Amino acid sequence: MTLAPVSGQGEPPPSRAPRRSAPAAVGGAWANSARDALEGAVTAIAAAGAPTPRLDAEVLLAHVLGVSRARLLSDRDLAVAGPAVRAFQDAVRRRSLEREPVAYIVGTRGFRDLELALDRRALIPRPETELLVEVGLLLPRGARVLDLCTGSGAVALALAHERPDLELSGSDISNAALALARENAERLGLRVRWQHADLLTGLAGEFDAVLSNPPYVAEGEREQLAPEILRHEPPEALFAGPDGLALIRPLLAQLAPRSDVSTVALEVGSGQAAAVGELMRAAGFPALEVRRDLAGIERVVVGERGG
Ligand SMILES: C[S@@+](CC[C@H](N)C(=O)[O-])C[C@H]1O[C@@H](n2cnc3c(N)ncnc32)[C@H](O)[C@@H]1O
Numbered sequence: 001m002t003l004a005p006v007s008g009q010g011e012p013p014p015s016r017a018p019r020r021s022a023p024a025a026v027g028g029a030w031a032n033s034a035r036d037a038l039e040g041a042v043t044a045i046a047a048a049g050a051p052t053p054r055l056d057a058e059v060l061l062a063h064v065l066g067v068s069r070a071r072l073l074s075d076r077d078l079a080v081a082g083p084a085v086r087a088f089q090d091a092v093r094r095r096s097l098e099r100e101p102v103a104y105i106v107g108t109r110g111f112r113d114l115e116l117a118l119d120r121r122a123l124i125p126r127p128e129t130e131l132l133v134e135v136g137l138l139l140p141r142g143a144r145v146l147d148l149c150t151g152s153g154a155v156a157l158a159l160a161h162e163r164p165d166l167e168l169s170g171s172d173i174s175n176a177a178l179a180l181a182r183e184n185a186e187r188l189g190l191r192v193r194w195q196h197a198d199l200l201t202g203l204a205g206e207f208d209a210v211l212s213n214p215p216y217v218a219e220g221e222r223e224q225l226a227p228e229i230l231r232h233e234p235p236e237a238l239f240a241g242p243d244g245l246a247l248i249r250p251l252l253a254q255l256a257p258r259s260d261v262s263t264v265a266l267e268v269g270s271g272q273a274a275a276v277g278e279l280m281r282a283a284g285f286p287a288l289e290v291r292r293d294l295a296g297i298e299r300v301v302v303g304e305r306g307g
Contacts, residue, residue: 032080032085033076033078033080034065034078035078038057041060042054044092045095045096048095050095050096056095056102057092060091060092060095061080061088064088065078065080091105091106099226099228100231101232101233103118104120104232107119111130111154111158112133113158113162114157114184116157116184117183117187120232121152121180122174122177122180122181122237123151123238125154128267129155129267130158131267131291131293131300132267133159137163139163139166139208141165142165142167143208144169144205144206145209145211146169146205146207146210146211147168147169147192147211147212148171148210148211148212149171149173149213149214149215149237150171151177152184153182153184156169160191161188169193169194169195169205170194170195171196171203173196173197173198173199173236174234176234182194199250199251200258206260208260208261208262208263209262209263210265212251212266214266214267215236215238215239215240215247216240216247216272217239217240218239219241219242222239225238243275245276245279248266248272249279252282256283261305262304262305263302263303264280264302264303265300268301270297273290273299277303280303285303285306286306287304288301288302288303289302
């Protein structure tokens, strides 16, 4: 996870300059052209300091009107009228004044090929976490895979979708997150075995691979987190003691005697890869590979059980 918030749909913001500002566009109960409403929203969201105001405004307005972003920008006759006026006002208020992430406002987030339902029960899946899925895709046919700290179920569900031959489990300490993961699985028609557990304690079954994006933000980094994260995402999904390794350390200690597990892949914070690599080696997973995210940060550490 980066310390910055996730943007609207994980896409770079368009570089067009605003046509003109229309501050009253999200204010009244009358119909506005979608373009004017959009400009008013961009102004409000930018003034609140959110990093991708135009992208956010487009995603929110497209969601409220039930149209694609492409139509929003191409259909000059599109209007914001009736209940959509209030709905868009509310969405812009949440994004600007409350700095609520777009994914929680629209209630969905794209991850790999899936559209996941999202709310405050779970962390918003980040693009860099797709690296864990890429590790899973390389596993042998029929491998038993655990997505530990599953949150919304993102990693387990993406693998269930892309590699139906795998035997997938997802676990979390949060019953609320697990409920969301189950809802996502049902809606998407994907089969994953969900379990409530504190790391590996009380977890049933054997696994060939454990993939995990655990909480790894150091307590001291709290002040650097964007308001979107700090105010809205679940704290139990974020923080892990003074150095950010408070969960990874006991997890690897629990994995050390597990002869069933031959592959471990952990997402880590910026600057943590070397320390986590050492802990993996000490736990009996010496063959290390480190995968970098799109920003070049060492993001996922992969260990294989030594012969
Ligand atoms: C960083 S989030 C990752 C969520 C999801 N895998 C993703 O990448 O979007 C970490 C998750 O770990 C869970 N968690 C925190 N402590 C845990 C523990 N001791 N055992 C199991 N899960 C834990 C949190 O509830 C949260 O859902």
